[in-house]
Amino acid sequence: MSPARIVVRGAHRAFGGRQVLRGLDLDIDAGEFLAVIGRSGTGKSTLLRLLAQLDRPDAGRIEAGGRCAMAFQAPHLLPWVTVEQNVGLGLPKKGRAQAVAGALADVDLAGWAKAWPLTLSGGQAQRASLARALVRRPELVLLDEPFGALDALTRLEMQSLVARLAAESGWTVVMVTHDVGEALRLADRVVVLDEGRVAMQVPVPGRRPRPIGFPGEAELSRILLERLGVPAGP
Numbered sequence: 001m002s003p004a005r006i007v008v009r010g011a012h013r014a015f016g017g018r019q020v021l022r023g024l025d026l027d028i029d030a031g032e033f034l035a036v037i038g039r040s041g042t043g044k045s046t047l048l049r050l051l052a053q054l055d056r057p058d059a060g061r062i063e064a065g066g067r068c069a070m071a072f073q074a075p076h077l078l079p080w081v082t083v084e085q086n087v088g089l090g091l092p093k094k095g096r097a098q099a100v101a102g103a104l105a106d107v108d109l110a111g112w113a114k115a116w117p118l119t120l121s122g123g124q125a126q127r128a129s130l131a132r133a134l135v136r137r138p139e140l141v142l143l144d145e146p147f148g149a150l151d152a153l154t155r156l157e158m159q160s161l162v163a164r165l166a167a168e169s170g171w172t173v174v175m176v177t178h179d180v181g182e183a184l185r186l187a188d189r190v191v192v193l194d195e196g197r198v199a200m201q202v203p204v205p206g207r208r209p210r211p212i213g214f215p216g217e218a219e220l221s222r223i224l225l226e227r228l229g230v231p232a233g234p
């Protein structure tokens, strides 16, 4: 599967007279893992929806070809069908069972195919949601605060899982997160959105994923938090 390259040029988007994106420019390389951070309401989810072609800019150009899958903070599983039916939803019948079984195995949910979504833990539900994304063999994966609702340990497990899947599949990934540490450990580059534009870009050196406290993490974190206007410590 060839990963997708993305070009955004001068993207504008307003809602009811409120200008959210104001001439945003962004280039994302094929196979790159990009993290997007920014204060609440700066247009991060709006950007993801434009990349997914669920919405269109009022002005400007977006090139984001290829098969795209999206995962959100809430897993959005249908409660009235089993986990495997959720994952296989909309896939052609031919090859579906095998593809679904493979995707569930990839997210360590092989034993939960026949389970009902409401019986899953938060982390398992999020993994099922990831399986639903990866069974579509995407080239571009858009993640909107995917671990935001999980406890700290499950969050770390999910970060490792996404890092592994991204490395194995060569996806281009755009992940919105509020967690600067998560962004720095998983991504090749972190961009800060502010006032509807890219206000700062920080390439993260070294191979991803990086361990907690990797050399340079504290300094990069300080730079990003300062740009976000958040004090880095008490």
Ligand SMILES: Nc1ncnc2c1ncn2[C@@H]1O[C@H](COP(=O)(O)OP(=O)(O)OP(=O)(O)O)[C@@H](O)[C@H]1O
Binding pocket: 015, 016, 020, 038, 039, 040, 041, 042, 043, 044, 045, 046, 047
């Ligand atoms: N479909 C829509 N209709 C009306 N307003 C919208 C719509 N989508 C987004 N907005 C508004 O655009 C602004 C940016 O929203 P967006 O969800 O992109 O921000 P965000 O950076 O992802 O925020 P958060 O970090 O809080 O999730 C908000 O003020 C939001 O209310």
